[in-house]
Amino acid sequence: MNRKDSLKHFYAEQVEPERVRLMEDLRRTLESRSTELTEEYMEHFREYIKEVALAQEVRTKEKIAYIQYSILRTEVLGGAMNVLVEACDSSWLLDRRPVRAFYSAQWAYECVERMIERLKQTLASYQGAVTAVELEGIRLQQVPLVNRYLVYFIRRCGYLLEDMELHLQMKLEQNFEVRVGEYLDASECVFRLDQRERSIEEIGEELEESNGIAVMYAHFQRLSMVEMECSDLDFRFSRFENIDLKLTDFQRCMLVGTRWRNCEMEGVNFSNSLIYGADFSGCSLQGAVFRGVVGDIGHPEGLVQGPGYDAVNFKNSNLKGADFRGADLRGANFSGANLVDTLWNNANIEGAIFDNAEGRTGLSNTFA
Secondary structure, eight states, rough: HHHHHHHHHHHHIIIHHHHHHHHHHHHHHHTTTHHHHHHHHHHHHHHHHHHHHHHHHSSOOOOEEEEEEEEEHHHHHHHHHHHEEEEEEGGGGSSSSOOEEEEEOOOHHHHHHHEEEHTTTGGGGGGTTOHHHHHHHHHTHHHHHHHHHHHHHHHHHHHHHHHOOOHHSOOOEEEEEEEETTTTEEEEEEEEOOOOOHHHHHHHHHHTTTTGGTTTTTEEEBOTTTTTTTTTTOOOOOOOEEEEEEOOOOOTBBBBOOOSSSOOOTTOBBOOOOOTTOOOOBBBBBTTTTTTOOOSSSOOOOOOOOSOOOBOTTOOOOTOOOOTTTOTTOOBOOOOOOOOTOOOOOOTTTTTTTTOOOOOOOGGGGGG
16 A cells, blocks of 8 residues: 555544544543542632632732633643633633633543554554654544543533632622633633523523524523523523523423523423433422433434433432423433322333332333
């Protein structure tokens, strides 16, 4: 083979399988070291916001609107994965005086290095057509993939930020975000704290003006949304906290990764919505309608392109009389939930967890 054919063969037969193996390595690392890595991240975050608060105390920094995590490709080439962290004012990336620090994501870099080392072992069979220089480019090509896992990991850690009362530890703008991405490139919101005092009418106007885009990654709290029409909207990764949602219509919505905390949701209609990774734990969902929802654990249709979705979480929720007919909730967590009089015809709940669920005994063979 000439060099062009050798490179084509190398990428198809060596690099692509190793990329799949890298994703499995990243997943397994986050799973097996979850407690350790989460504790390390939270320690980093606590120390970092102390630095931010100190800068505000000496008046070198005003209110913070963003904390931005940025993967630096120069760091990757240098043999590490130190992620730049910047606390910025409302001008965000244009802030000329961000409070800077680094977060070490060496756990991710080590996974990439294991991939590179395995590829090195195959170079001899290409008789010099593929060199070690090529591997440097391959290492950088994995940065966008690693970023997906970093987004997934820091978003999960973001659940722990909810109880930290961040507004008491540093001065924040009313709308505050933690974001993750590549340096001076696209980034994704992984945590939002919205302290604006808004009426439901103002939120409705905002949704109408933005064609529903405003609800992505949003934070709703202390509202009454009883019987509100919210169908066909994209609420992905939004957080609902202390909200009365009785009889609200969420039909055909994108509810991927949503988090519902201390919400009253009796009679809510979620029919035909996508609820991958949603967390309804501890919520009151009596008589709620989940007909035809899709929210199985892992990767939709088995397509592995990054982190899979967590199981939908109904732990300790009140689901008395809820309707799950035709739902796909494989792997969902119903432990400790009230499942009295729930409907399950044609539901797919393979691998679901029902430990200590009330009403579990005597339900249909769907659970078998």
